[in-house]
Amino acid sequence: MAPNESAPDQHSTEAESLASVRAELERTKAWQARILQALDHLQSGLVMYGPDDVLVFCNRRFRExxxxxxxxxxxxxxxxxxxxTFYQREFHRRTEMTEDEYVSTRVxxxxxxxECDDEYLMGPETWILASDRKTADGGVIGFRLDISERKRAEKLLAETEMRVMAGLExxxxxxxxxxxxxxxxxxxxxxxLRGAQRQLVQSEKLASLGFLVAGVAHEINTPIGNALLVGTSLREEIDHFSEQSxxxxxxxxxxxxxxxxxxxxDVLVSNLKRAGKLVQGFKQLALDRATEQRREFVLVEVIDEVLLAxxxxxxxxPFKxxxxxPADLTMDSYPGPLSQIIVNFINNALVHAFEGRQQGHMVLDASINQDKQIEIVFSDDGCGMSEDVANHVFDPFFTTKLGQGGNGLGMHIAYNIVTQLLGGTITVDTEVGRGTSWRMTFPRVLKNT
Structure with missing residues (x-):
């Protein structure tokens, strides 16, 4: 075969290659058309600019x-x-910039x-989210999304929150x-309530003082009655002697x-001395209780005055x-309030501790403890108290005799006197069936306040 006989085969190969390239180009154009069609139907606005800042593509939504x-x-x-064009047709109404200033700034x-997103108002109730980014070849691709619905929802939410906040406020x-x-x-x-409590406390004090008055009056009645009887007898004797003489x-x-x-x-003087002693003791007790004056006193003498009343x-x-x-135990404090505490202890034992019993024993003990303070313990072998009652025994108006003459102030008054006036402490040790012991400690000489 001659050398030029291969030319038809070569020509055929080139034709086939060209056809293949054309087919590939058609397929590429078809895909490009599909892609552009898809981009054109996006719900977001899309625009593309080349490296020379010339528009390459703009979809339908962007134009809308x-x-x-x-x-x-x-x-x-x-x-x-x-x-x-945008400045001339629209934006000149929104800015104070000149046309050239606006174009230069925007370009x-x-x-x-x-590299961020920006939200701006395009028109009444129309908000657009704009996002422009550089492409790898130096061009620009931009996205525009209508966010009016979101803005309306945010506005509605803000208004609702304001209304709710206003309502809450x-x-x-x-x-x-x-x-x-x-x-x-x-x-x-x-x-x-505090006023009523003060009145009740004062009434309790007056009632206690009245109780002491009644007790002392009963005590004085005997020597005074004896003195009156002796005095009458002496008068009769004098009249008889005068008649005989x-x-x-x-x-x-x-x-x-x-x-x-x-x-x-002798009998007359003895009875009058006894009455005088009773009157003097009661006078001091009443003075201490009424005035609540601080003074130096012998503790046993104050207790004797209480026992006298x-x-x-x-x-x-039937209770002892x-x-x-100790006879030499002295104090510099308030004897009146202290005597009231002792009265409250005794009355509390007589009313509560020995209920339903025919015998019982009480002990009032006083001494100087290791801290050089006065310690007074009043104990009884009565029925004792439950833990719940003991936890509330110092509370005001707490009583287990409600409606039976108890007002629930006795131990509350005692607690306030010991802790506030006498500067001490008071505790109770009790158990059902084992009796009750009240322990008070306070300074022998009260500090100046």
Missing amino acids: IYPEIADILVPGTPYSEIAR KQHLNPD QKVKERTQDLLLANQNLEQALSD SQRVTRSLLEKHIDFVTKGS MGPTLRMS LDIQV
Whole structure:
């Protein structure tokens, strides 16, 4: 075969290669058309600019977002022309910049877009989210999304929150007013309660003092009655002697008269001294209780004054009280309030500790403890208290005899006197069936306050 005989085969191969390239190009164009068609139907606006800042592609949604310049949004249009047209047709109404200033600013920003998104108002109730990015070849790709619905939802949410907050603020204001009014009412009720409590405490003190008056009056009645009887007898003896002596005075008559008068006078003086001692003791006790003055005193003497006043009550009961107090134990404090505590202890034992019993024993003991403080212990072998009762025994108005004469102030008053006035402490040790022991400690010489 001649050398030129291979030419038809070579020509055929080139034709086939060209056909293959054309087919590949057609397929590429077809894919490009599909891609552009898909981009054109995006719900977001899409625009592309080449490295020369000339429009390459703009989809349908982008033109809908910018209807003022939709006619010039065609491939090949420079961005500067698009910006100028947008200024002339729309944006000049929104800015104080001149046309050239606006175009220069927009072109500069467009060539170097921020790597961030921006939201701006395109028209009444129309908000657009703009996002421009540099492409790898130096061009620009931009996205535009209508976010009006989201903005309306945010606005509605903000308005709803404002209404809710306003409603809450109004409710808070109303509740605050209600709370202030309730607080004022509570303060007034508390003030009234404190006033009533002070009156009850004062009534308790006066009732206790009245009880002591009745006791001392009973004690004084005996020596005064004896003195009155002796005085009457002496008067009768004097009248009889005067009548006898008017006729004749004999030695035996005179001796008999002197003996009677002497003995009667001794009895009279003895009873009057006893009454005077009772009056003096009661006077000091009443003065201490009424004035609550601080003074130096012998502890056993104050206790004797209390026992003197409560003697009739104790003698009428089957219960015994032993006093174990050193005779030389002195204090510089408030004897009146201290005597009231002792009265409360005794009364509390008589009313509560021995209920339903025919015998019982109480002990009042006083001493100096290792801390050089006065320690007074009042104990009984009565029925004792449960743990729940013991936990509330010092609370005001707490009583297990409600409606039976108990007002629940006795131990509360004792607690306040010991802790506030005498500067000490008071505790109770008790158990059901084992009796009760009250322990008080306070300074022998009260510190100046």
